[in-house]
Amino acid sequence: xxxxxxxxxxxxxxxxxxxxxAEFYLECHEAKARGKPVGWMPPMxxxxxxxxxxxxxxxxxxxxxxxxxxxxxxxxxxxxxxGMGFSRDLCGYLRNIVGYVYGPMNExxxxxxxxxxxxxxxxxxxxxxxxxxxxxxxxxxxxxAKVHTSELPQVGYEKxxxxxxxxxxxxxxxxxxxxxETTGRKLDYDRLKEVVRLSDRACELWDEIxxxxxxxxxxxxxxxxxxxxxxxxxxxxxxAVDFLTGLRDEVKERAEKGIGMIEEEKLRLFxxxxxxxxxxxxFNYFEKMGGVVVAETYSAAWSxxxxxxxxxxxxxxxxxxSYPMVSCTSIKxxxxxxxxxxxxxxxxxxxxxxxxxxxxxxxGQMDMKRALEEELGIPSVVIDGDHxxxxxxxxxxxxTRADAFMEMLLEKKGLTP
Amino acid sequence: MTAFSIQPxxxxxxxxxxxxxxxASRGRKVLGxxxxxxxxxxxxxxxxxxxxxxxxxxxxEQAASLTxxxxxxxxxxxxxxxxxxxxxxxxxxxxxxxCDVACGLINIWELNVPGDLYHTVPLPxxxxxxxxxxxxxxxxxxxxxxxxxxxxxxxxxxxxxxDLYGNxxxxxxxxxxxxxQGRLALSxxxxxxxxxxxxxxxxxxxxxxxEAFVEAAEARPQASERGVPVLVSGSVIDQPWVLEVIEASxxxxxxxxxxxxxxxxxxxxxxxxxxxxRLMDRHFRRFPCPARMKAQERAPLLVDLAKGSRAEGVxxxxxxxxxxxxxxxxxxxxxxxxxxxxxxxxEMEETGLNEGQLRTRVESFLEMLGD
Numbered sequence: 001x002x003x004x005x006x007x008x009x010x011x012x013x014x015x016x017x018x019x020x021x022a023e024f025y026l027e028c029h030e031a032k033a034r035g036k037p038v039g040w041m042p043p044m045x046x047x048x049x050x051x052x053x054x055x056x057x058x059x060x061x062x063x064x065x066x067x068x069x070x071x072x073x074x075x076x077x078x079x080x081x082x083g084m085g086f087s088r089d090l091c092g093y094l095r096n097i098v099g100y101v102y103g104p105m106n107e108x109x110x111x112x113x114x115x116x117x118x119x120x121x122x123x124x125x126x127x128x129x130x131x132x133x134x135x136x137x138x139x140x141x142x143x144x145a146k147v148h149t150s151e152l153p154q155v156g157y158e159k160x161x162x163x164x165x166x167x168x169x170x171x172x173x174x175x176x177x178x179x180x181e182t183t184g185r186k187l188d189y190d191r192l193k194e195v196v197r198l199s200d201r202a203c204e205l206w207d208e209i210x211x212x213x214x215x216x217x218x219x220x221x222x223x224x225x226x227x228x229x230x231x232x233x234x235x236x237x238x239x240a241v242d243f244l245t246g247l248r249d250e251v252k253e254r255a256e257k258g259i260g261m262i263e264e265e266k267l268r269l270f271x272x273x274x275x276x277x278x279x280x281x282x283f284n285y286f287e288k289m290g291g292v293v294v295a296e297t298y299s300a301a302w303s304x305x306x307x308x309x310x311x312x313x314x315x316x317x318x319x320x321x322s323y324p325m326v327s328c329t330s331i332k333x334x335x336x337x338x339x340x341x342x343x344x345x346x347x348x349x350x351x352x353x354x355x356x357x358x359x360x361x362x363x364g365q366m367d368m369k370r371a372l373e374e375e376l377g378i379p380s381v382v383i384d385g386d387h388x389x390x391x392x393x394x395x396x397x398x399x400t401r402a403d404a405f406m407e408m409l410l411e412k413k414g415l416t417p
Numbered sequence: 418m419t420a421f422s423i424q425p426x427x428x429x430x431x432x433x434x435x436x437x438x439x440x441a442s443r444g445r446k447v448l449g450x451x452x453x454x455x456x457x458x459x460x461x462x463x464x465x466x467x468x469x470x471x472x473x474x475x476x477x478e479q480a481a482s483l484t485x486x487x488x489x490x491x492x493x494x495x496x497x498x499x500x501x502x503x504x505x506x507x508x509x510x511x512x513x514x515x516c517d518v519a520c521g522l523i524n525i526w527e528l529n530v531p532g533d534l535y536h537t538v539p540l541p542x543x544x545x546x547x548x549x550x551x552x553x554x555x556x557x558x559x560x561x562x563x564x565x566x567x568x569x570x571x572x573x574x575x576x577x578x579x580d581l582y583g584n585x586x587x588x589x590x591x592x593x594x595x596x597x598q599g600r601l602a603l604s605x606x607x608x609x610x611x612x613x614x615x616x617x618x619x620x621x622x623x624x625x626x627x628e629a630f631v632e633a634a635e636a637r638p639q640a641s642e643r644g645v646p647v648l649v650s651g652s653v654i655d656q657p658w659v660l661e662v663i664e665a666s667x668x669x670x671x672x673x674x675x676x677x678x679x680x681x682x683x684x685x686x687x688x689x690x691x692x693x694x695r696l697m698d699r700h701f702r703r704f705p706c707p708a709r710m711k712a713q714e715r716a717p718l719l720v721d722l723a724k725g726s727r728a729e730g731v732x733x734x735x736x737x738x739x740x741x742x743x744x745x746x747x748x749x750x751x752x753x754x755x756x757x758x759x760x761x762x763x764e765m766e767e768t769g770l771n772e773g774q775l776r777t778r779v780e781s782f783l784e785m786l787g788d
Contacts, residue, residue: 085747125542131559153539163554328521363521
């Protein structure tokens, strides 16, 4: 098995995260063993909270892809999906998960025990096309699973109107009715309010943690981005709140004591687009010349608040805004968010990952590059890559570009490497 | 003009830029769209001319600095043309959300090309009372946006536009029917030219041209039964010569699953109490694009289409990097093979197709079908 290059982590919470990850997958397998309905679903929407509120087990196939990348399983999965006729030009998340479920799925030695097979599939029309196609393909692979297909309007963040939200609310009610009928479990409204309160608290802590990136040196960097696992899989639970509280305390303490990521932080960088999950060590590469990746676009996906007194509306809204915040449905909004982050976090330069596996995030990057330069005088460099497939990424080319970029930034600041 | 001639259609495509620019300079607003799921009847009912944006094989220069290389050639070329000023007559772009690239492209277009209106309609996928209620509001919003630039949609104007486009689609389907019956001496490339003219001509001008052409075609039946019958499947084909090469290689295109073809016409109209109902009804009953339906639901429809047109094989002409088509390919291929229909996949790249290579591939595919 090819060993992926992990990032070097400096926070205590990173160790804690390993425990949270292992426990999540253990919980998934135990749920299956105990006969608790296991549902596979798309990431980043309000279905998670409904599952936790109804005591159902959520499983996130898209999130399994970064796990496969980190454990070096992706190349094998790509072979399987290519053999089935899935083009190598398709998104790596799609090619990976399809290869995983159609390959020797949970053979002995699969990290974390693999994914338990679904009893329910929350399929979708909405979000990006590959995300939809992943779920549609999973439906075919698991014909025994019961399927519900939800709709989600694909509307730019700044263009959301009440009628979009109304439709999401009616779709959320339709999902709840289906889950109730299919599993025989009733949704306790008070329990849902509590779950939404926990979800809101997680978002609040998330924003607070991210805000400490304004400190120089930064107490947390993109190398620690794995912490978003709790936002993807544990939103609406005390587990997420406890983990994030610990992380917040640690980050706050480091900020107050002026403890950074490296000895001398000379350059503060911004990363646009999804990381290369098979090579998270890239985030540490910049350190040799004093560069730290202070912030990234992806973390904005959880920068929102939920109202526990209006749980259904809050979850509908969460579903509606999560995709636009990180995609080309809202190039202007995304550009504004990146500019704000670069301003707030005192960024010297931006690294734009031109990601073959994610067209929705890559489109608009060049307009963002121009805005960074023209409005903030922040230079940026484009790195060709792929968040899942190492074959579409050249380490040597990355190093050459990154070195030249950092030399230029250092010179601009009158510093030496 | 002799009625049974495709020359007027070829000229309509060739001169479209000048004609549309003249129209725009006389004060009639022209709005572009990428995808046939865009509610063009609504745009027309507002008093504007909807025009499908085509890529036309334009070499990429300026668009290279705004888009990555791994998006479909069609949309990259379309942006290139806009940046070169070739779409200067457009007052903006209105688009129905179908694929991620089209969605991103309209936003990039808006940031880089001046215009009065840029709007994406988030379309529902599955028919239901809630979906229709939502869709009606999305169309109302589109109406408001069109009103912002001086348009006005009324029930009467929408009904008239639905009738007009309904007639165009009906007449286009007549051509398909005649052709599948072997009663139309028209190559697939020529048929595409006829269709293309409809995408870039005001519908009130196009319908009489089409009607005259269909009438003449019906009056002068000629057989054209040579070649191995194949169906062509894909998205946009905006260069008729591609079909010319396929037919010159020994195939006869007896049907298509293209959005520059059958998918744009079928069904011609929708049912309903008011004009908005009719528009929505057609939307939900369309022969689907892979971006709008699960592969496992679309595959049997494609099998029926291939079988119904008596095609012996299906040639997939896919825009390179087209996620909806590529993601469905293994599923539809499996369904076709199970039904005894074989498939060939050809990806259309930005630099165009190599004619010789295409010919060789089609020839060996046809040989295989003959075995």
